[in-house]
Amino acid sequence: MTGAQERPLRADAARNRARLLDVATEVFTTRGVATPTEEIARAAGVGVGTLFRHFPTKEALLEAVMVRRLETIAARTAELTAGAEPAEAFFDGFRLVIDQSAGKDEFTQALAAAGVDAHASLRESSGAIRAQLAELLAGAQRAGAVRPELGLPELIALLVGVGATMEQLGPDREARERIFEVVFDGLRPR
Amino acid sequence: MTGAQERPLRADAARNRARLLDVATEVFTTRGVATPTEEIARAAGVGVGTLFRHFPTKEALLEAVMVRRLETIAARTAELTAGAEPAEAFFDGFRLVIDQSAGKDEFTQALAAAGVDAHASLRESSGAIRAQLAELLAGAQRAGAVRPELGLPELIALLVGVGATMEQLGPDREARERIFEVVFDGLRPR
């Protein structure tokens, strides 16, 4: 389908592209998506022209960053899930998504956007995660570790919400752990 | 302190000011705080000049809207709390804050900002709410209805998070109820 593989990038171009993605991830996460494009270019040590050649639009850059994030999450979740006991896999997966989603709030909305609008490429990688989550949820419910009446939409909403909670809470390890306890206890059948 | 009461506004001015606040609340909530000022003026049936006379800055307008929201929440919480049993008061208060915080996400951050930055007037009304929440929490904990190790910061973070969850979930009554069940169960001592 997406088979059209363009000729490979020149070495420097590939390097710049990768660097831009890294820097953009960092900057968007740290300072929010409203950060001027030029700042990202400067931080990556390239001109704006270069940035816009690689990503024709600021939105395209944002999208590329989000796709990569989602793919990372999906990959790690897969690792984690492989051969683990269902209940444990579910709760570990929950934590993992939260940890990976950290950063300036708008990013948690990548996940949100996942189920709602989003362009083709986003749709694809978010679909993968949704499928994984659905599976984790079903497994945990079959094992009696999670309330059976919860659906995937509620789980995703909760993930977004807990992400926001952590954002608000800051880095205090113990407080974060207390939040997880509250939510995880609440998720279990009473 | 704040005693300086200026001469009363002319009738039309007072009307316009009130209308601007109402419209701004609606628009910011529905379409986000990035909505151009001019749009709000038009929706209120006044010129931009008028808007900026009443609120010298877009930020000032936003602040005024938030203060009003916070005051509403504080007032209703007070009503609710009066003479209620502590556990019930706490959980009802929790629901109330969530319901009142509804609207395009950035608004939930009014509460967030509450504890963090915010100008003088915001600080004042948010302080009131924080105090109320602290009291509700302490009461519920004394009554054994909420885990004793939770602090005010965690509670506030949870409120923000559950607000985001609801935002993400949409208007589905039953799903929302399921979220409340999860969180409330989780809040109780195990």
Next chain:
DNA sequence: GACGATACGGACTGGCGACTCCGCTTGTCC
């Protein structure tokens, strides 16, 4: 009903940020 004070509308300005364009540099291939 007339007059001063108050408030209004909306054209205008200034600054900012996304995106373009093109002369110059660098990688690649023979």
Next chain:
DNA sequence: GGACAAGCGGAGTCGCCAGTCCGTATCGTC
């Protein structure tokens, strides 16, 4: 090592939006 394509930098353009200014309309008072 030279030729040419691929890529680069960054000054410049364009549109958008917050906030100003002032001639005009409205309010309130006598």
